[in-house]
Amino acid sequence: xxxxxxxxxxxxxxxxxxxxxxxxxxxxxxxxxxxxxxxxxxxxxxxxxxxxxxxxxxxxxxxxxxxxxxxxxxxxxxxxxxxxxxxxxxxxxxxxxxxxxxxxxxxxxxxxxxxxxxxxxxxxxxxxxxxxxxxxxxxxxxxxxxxxxxxxxxxxxxxxxxxxxxxxxxxxxxxxxxxxxxxxxxxxxxxxxxxxxxxxxxxxxxxxxxxxxxxxxxxxxxxxxxxxxxxxxxxxxxxxxxxxxxxxxxxxxxx
Amino acid sequence: xxxxxxxxxxxxxxxxxxxxxxxxxxxxxxxxxxxxxxxxxxxxxxxxxxxxxxxxxxxxxxxxxxxxxxxxxxxxxxxxxxxxxxxxxxxxxxxxxxxxxxxxxxxxxxxxxxxxxxxxxxxxxxxxxxxxxxxxxxxxxxxxxxxxxxxxxxxxxxxxxxxxxxxxxxxxxxxxxxxxxxxxxxxxxxxxxxxxxxxxxxxxxxxxxxxxxxxxxxxxxxxxxxxxxxxxxxxxxxxxxxxxxxxxxxxxxxxxxxxxxxxxxxxxxxxxxxxxxxxxxxxxxxxxxxxxxxxxxxxxxxxxxxxxxxxxxxxxxxxxxxxxx
Numbered sequence: 001x002x003x004x005x006x007x008x009x010x011x012x013x014x015x016x017x018x019x020x021x022x023x024x025x026x027x028x029x030x031x032x033x034x035x036x037x038x039x040x041x042x043x044x045x046x047x048x049x050x051x052x053x054x055x056x057x058x059x060x061x062x063x064x065x066x067x068x069x070x071x072x073x074x075x076x077x078x079x080x081x082x083x084x085x086x087x088x089x090x091x092x093x094x095x096x097x098x099x100x101x102x103x104x105x106x107x108x109x110x111x112x113x114x115x116x117x118x119x120x121x122x123x124x125x126x127x128x129x130x131x132x133x134x135x136x137x138x139x140x141x142x143x144x145x146x147x148x149x150x151x152x153x154x155x156x157x158x159x160x161x162x163x164x165x166x167x168x169x170x171x172x173x174x175x176x177x178x179x180x181x182x183x184x185x186x187x188x189x190x191x192x193x194x195x196x197x198x199x200x201x202x203x204x205x206x207x208x209x210x211x212x213x214x215x216x217x218x219x220x221x222x223x224x225x226x227x228x229x230x231x232x233x234x235x236x237x238x239x240x241x242x243x244x245x246x247x248x249x250x251x252x253x254x255x
Numbered sequence: 256x257x258x259x260x261x262x263x264x265x266x267x268x269x270x271x272x273x274x275x276x277x278x279x280x281x282x283x284x285x286x287x288x289x290x291x292x293x294x295x296x297x298x299x300x301x302x303x304x305x306x307x308x309x310x311x312x313x314x315x316x317x318x319x320x321x322x323x324x325x326x327x328x329x330x331x332x333x334x335x336x337x338x339x340x341x342x343x344x345x346x347x348x349x350x351x352x353x354x355x356x357x358x359x360x361x362x363x364x365x366x367x368x369x370x371x372x373x374x375x376x377x378x379x380x381x382x383x384x385x386x387x388x389x390x391x392x393x394x395x396x397x398x399x400x401x402x403x404x405x406x407x408x409x410x411x412x413x414x415x416x417x418x419x420x421x422x423x424x425x426x427x428x429x430x431x432x433x434x435x436x437x438x439x440x441x442x443x444x445x446x447x448x449x450x451x452x453x454x455x456x457x458x459x460x461x462x463x464x465x466x467x468x469x470x471x472x473x474x475x476x477x478x479x480x481x482x483x484x485x486x487x488x489x490x491x492x493x494x495x496x497x498x499x500x501x502x503x504x505x506x507x508x509x510x511x512x513x514x515x516x517x518x519x520x521x522x523x524x525x526x527x528x529x530x531x532x533x534x535x536x537x538x539x540x541x542x543x544x545x546x547x548x549x550x551x552x553x554x555x556x557x558x559x560x561x562x563x564x565x566x567x568x569x570x571x572x573x574x575x576x577x578x579x580x
Contacts, residue, residue, distance in 0.1 A: 013508040013528035017394040026395065037509045094368065119508055121390050121397075123371045125359040128327070132363025137328050137439035140356045159503065160352045161272075162454040163447045165325075169440035179509060180502040215368030219398045221390065224534055227553050234546070234559040241568035244540070247556055249576050252538055254460075254517050255484075 001055035001149070003046040004107060005079065006100050006114040006126065008036045009063055009070035013119060023220035025090065035070045038115025040077075041177035044184040046113050047078045049147055055110070056080050060103055062096055064089050068200070075195035076187030082198070083107065087205040093121070095212040097129030102208050105134055109172060111154075116141045116176040124176075131174035139167045140176040147171075259288025261343035262311070263334065265325070265353045266294045269301025273457065274349040276417035278410050279309040282347055283420060285378050289313050291341060291427070295322040295330065303424065310420035315427050321435035325353070329438030331360040336431035338365060343405065345384060350409035351456075358409050368401035372411045374535075384408065392508035392531035412457050413514045414535065448503075453487035455506065460486035461515045461536075463506055464494060465529075467522020467543060467562055471499035476566045477521060483573045489513070491523045507532035522562050525550030542566065 011017065012032040020027055035043070046057045059074045059082035061067045071082045085099050104112055112131075117124035124140075131138035143164065144157040156167050159178050187195070205212070231247065233240040249255045260282040264275045271294070282290045292311040294302055299316035306314055317333070334357075338346075346361070348354035350372040362369035370386045374396070379385035383400045386408055390397045401407065455461060462481040464474055474488070481488045488504065495505035506513055508528040514535030521542045523529060530553055533539060541554035542562050551557045558565055 011391070013392075013531070014526065016527060017391045019395055026391075092368070094362070094366075097363065119392060122388075122392060122512075123369075124355045125362065125369060125371060128356065128359035129363035131328075132331070132360050138356070138360060139327075139440050140359075141352050158352065160445075161456055163445060165442045165446070166444040167440050168443050173440070179505070213402070215362075215366075215401065215403050216370055217400050217402060219385075219400060221395050221397050224389075224393060224396055227539070228555060230541075230551055230554045230557055232546075232551060232554075232557040232559060237560055237564035237568050240558045240560055241565055241572050244556055244558055245569065245572035245576055248517070248538075248540070252517075252555070254538055255573065255576055 001049060001053050001110045001147070002108065003049060003055065003057050003111045003113060004060050004104050004109045005039065005042050005046050005057060005074070006104070006112065006130070007039045007043070007059050007061045007070060007074055008118045009033050009061070009067045010036045010118055010120040013037065019221045019223060023222060025221065033066055033069060035073055036115050036118045038117060038119070038177055038179070040184040041179065041181045042113035042115055043074055043077050043079060044182045045145060045177060047185070048182065053147065053149060058082065058107060060100055060107070061085070062087050062091070062100055071200060072195050073187065075198045076192040077185060078191060080198065082200045083203060084200060085203050085205055085208070091212070092214040092216045093123045093125035094129060094215040097126045097133060098210050098212060099205055099208055100126065101130045101133035102210060103203060104130065111171050112174045114174070114176055116178050127174050127176040136173050137169040138174045139169060141178045142175055143178055143180045145175060145181065258286065258342055258344045259291060260285050260345045260347060261291050261293060261341055262347045263293045263357070264349055266296060266299055266302050269298035271302050271305060272349060272351070272412065273417060274351065274410065274412035276305070276309045277412065277415040278347045278349060279306070279311055280418045281376050281410060281415050283310050285345055285376060285384060286382070288344065291315065291343065292424070293317070293334070295325070297323060307424050308419050308421055309417065310422045311424045312422050313427050314424045315429060317430060319430070321433050325442045326438035327356050327360045327440055329433065329435060329441070330357055331364050333431045333433045334361055335364045337429050338405065340429055344382060346405060346407045348407070348409040350411045354409050358407060362407050365405055366403065367405040367407050368403045369407040369409070370399050370401055371409050373408045374411055374414050376408055376410070389512070389535070392512050392528070393534040394531045411514065455487050455489050455511045455513050458487035458513070458515050460484050460517045461489050461513060462486045462519045462521065463489035463491065463523060464521050465491035465523030466493050468494065468499070474500060476563070480519070480566055480570045480573065483570050483577065491526070491529050520550050520554070521566060523550055524548045525553065
């Protein structure tokens, strides 16, 4: 099976986000960049399928030159090679999906895996949009994936609010990963060394000759409202518990 | 046909989520065209009274056999076929697993712009809706506009008020010719979570536990408190990673992002990624033995103390107050 995994590089979730003074982006100095955590589940799942059934795992990434690091890490986890589309970090989800779909289509594949969303813009659009672009079925927020190679079908469990559902579909298809799908492996030292020699093909966004006008424009970023000064209680548990319930009941009026 | 707002959502045995009422309320505030509600499946018509109460002026019930089982590709193709006739300039979805799956697919098919998980929508200049949505799980907010003729948005549950405005909806009969045999990804089974588990993203009150809980069996303390409050139970990431609770409990940047009225953080120190996931809470209440814990910086109320002493007493106090109501 040939599996493509689309990967985004995002700020580590432990990062404090500072908005630039012009509101047009975040301050990037000092940020630790990592593979989008949900994409790690996608990479791991691809590797497990390959280990069981054979085939190839190819990383397809999009972004500025810094994504190289995330790509090498993906290769160190065990992916075979990578394609990187050089692009401005701020392309909108539709443009990213259009470019990724074009490259995926050119590569050829049995399956595309990616994270259920990237933890920077939290759009959760790129996976389904790649599927729509390529006319393929999709299943998103997947907790469990079974591949039936003989029948050329997938059976996926996906997470809903307070429920799960089972979706069956033929492949080629696009599958997006949720936490719980698997436990991503850490790259071993020999694999990190090997990853340095693996093939990374670079493609410029312009060379794809796509119409990529942004469909969504971010006018400005701003900080969430400050939280009010806290009322902190300490002392005897009996007293503090009583006082807290009184405050929630009489002051905040939420009980 | 007139422009307007098309509100698309799922229903389950004729029941709709509260976010649908929130969407209808927001839809009414957006424009001059009609508010049209579209839902699917066998019991779709049973939602009519609720939709009327919250101001739907037109309704579409696609309740034929083709729509008995959800299919992202099938439903998106059907909606895309009906959109030219309905001619909405705005389409709203709930920002739920169902809504995010279908809205992104439909946006791809229609080549329309979509803003996911919006907190607020308001009519802006030139018919463009101004949307505010969280990015970095709420560490920052973004004001966005959609540039395509059809503007698509998904709305985060539990943020906007639901205000009734009774209307007498016209039941439209637009129904695209679809062949469900051509649907590719199809739901074959649905499994509800076991008895009475409240969904975190829709909960009004959440009681959440962190490492300070010390052992999985101690979650019983939080279950008891949650039961007294009618609250949902959540957790921090380390606790879910340890397997003390299922992954579905995990609240934070890589887990659930919640917006309850009251969030009780019990034995949670307040890592940045956790704080991001709870920043939409109206009131945050922290209970922690460490007065320096970062959670106190975002809390409205806090108790510095031993949770094993404090929580049982809180539960008793809550029961007392509830009994008086």
